[in-house]
Amino acid sequence: MEAAESNILGQNTSLADVFRTLRKVAPTDSTVLVTGESGTGKELLVRALHRLSPRRDNAFVPINCGAIPAELLESELFGHEKGAFTHAVRTRPGRFEMAEGGTVFLDEIGEMNISLQVKILRVLQEREIERVGGLGAKKVDVRVVAATNRNLEEEVSAGRFREDLYYRLNVIPLHLPALRERGEDVILLAEYFLRRFCAKKKRSVLNIDPETRRILEIYPWPGNVRELENLAERLSVLCDGDSINIADLPDKIRSVACAAADLPPRSSPPRASPRSGFPWPTLADLRERNMGLKEYIDTAEEKLLLEALELAQGVKNQAAELLGIKRTTLIEKLKKRNME
Ligand SMILES: Nc1ncnc2c1ncn2[C@@H]1O[C@H](COP(=O)(O)OP(=O)(O)OP(=O)(O)O)[C@@H](O)[C@H]1O
Ligand SMILES: [Mg+2]
Structure with a gap:
């Protein structure tokens, strides 16, 4: 540039x-x-x-x-x-x-x-x-x-x-x-912000370890570059070592990114085939919970709606995008559940 x-x-x-x-x-x-x-x-x-x-x-x-x-x-x-x-x-x-x-x-x-x-x-x-x-x-x-x-x-x-x-x-x-659509730019920006904040705090520049790098690449960044910038500032203050590892990341980022990659939150090293073990529900799950199909699906949907809203900090456009549905569809679903 x-x-x-x-x-x-x-x-x-x-x-x-x-x-x-x-x-x-x-x-x-x-x-x-x-x-x-x-x-x-x-x-x-x-x-x-x-x-x-x-x-x-x-x-x-x-x-x-x-x-x-x-x-x-x-x-x-x-x-x-x-x-x-x-x-x-x-x-x-x-x-x-x-x-x-x-x-x-x-x-x-x-x-x-x-x-x-x-x-x-x-x-x-x-x-x-x-x-x-x-x-x-x-x-x-x-x-x-x-x-x-x-x-x-x-x-x-x-x-x-x-x-x-x-x-x-x-x-x-x-x-x-959106930042999540910019691929490798996430790491480029993370390193840039870390250089800037560490220089400001007069400490040597923090490295990002490979596992953490992967989490940052998977996380959907609902707050985009501003969220990444704030994270870098936070790490430049709170991180003790020379290098950032998964435990230094806020719970929210860790758990959302791990869920997206289907990894256990503290796994190390990351599994090779991330989507292989998705736990699809079985009839036994319904019986165990004494639920019918509709109730089960409604409950699953509600959980996902809540997670998306929380992650998007209540911004409906973003929550809808995270869920891959239209904003109007999201609003309809929330209305039906009195969740507005
Ligand atoms: N590509 C980039 N390179 C470096 N810094 C960036 C980049 N994009 C955004 N930033 C930084 O991220 C922060 C947010 O950017 P900005 O305020 O321009 O976003 P915005 O789209 O106007 O957000 P909002 O819709 O919330 O007003 C600013 O501190 C800005 O300097
Ligand atoms: Mg603005």
Whole structure:
């Protein structure tokens, strides 16, 4: 990677495609929509996009649409005139005006309410904004980049996101793959973060032993790069030896990865044929538990739903992905069980 992108690490081919598009689109003023699960590096990518663009010497203005209450967001984005509402004691420019000549980053755009979506569409089409309580439109020269971890097509079909805005934003889509889809990048990133945190703590760099390496490769990383970064920091503080072994890993990672590989949690060394011994249920299992087929399957399903939800920390999109089902199917299943 070149200097401006050098803090986005990765060699996987799926990421190489993203970098290629990034380099092509950065010099233009096209609107870009970055998608990807939480923690995949969307913000890092958008900052690189700004740095690689001719707007680099002007402002980069991020705004988290999900973190600002809906009733304040409009005035935050577009500013307001004195007296526009009760607490508007003075005129205040909004973030779009502050970004003049630069880039506005609309983070978590999927959280924005429909009425404000209309106004964003207008900015994108007319290149002008109107302050709350203002008397007229004002031209702005900004590039808009948006990001979301929601599936906007699904949001559009559910009527929560305007279709016209979706198409207007999605001129150049950039999708960041989940960490579990990046193969060898997991280890590359783990070693990078360990080097960084160990240097910061002024200790010699921790090695990752082969068994632990395998666990890190199998674990599905629901929190993506952020989760891996946090783990590396934690290990740089808590790990006593020169090398990280399985016992240093949090229980959650160990047990989930072992379950995925069908290994006993503390086995060493790992078994050669991981899927050979799956314990399929037999009729004796049903009899033993005094269960019918439906009850048995329902119970098994409920256990898997709970595990996925816990692993995804309640984020339904991710839980659904871990289970290999649609988000809507997951929600249906949870509703049926009053587990929502
Ligand atoms: N490819 C990468 N190389 C190095 N660091 C990365 C990479 N991707 C992400 N990171 C780091 O991981 C953390 C999370 O990244 P970032 O905040 O950009 O994710 P995000 O997709 O915006 O997450 P969220 O949806 O939760 O806002 C940051 O500390 C970032 O620096
Ligand atoms: Mg982010």
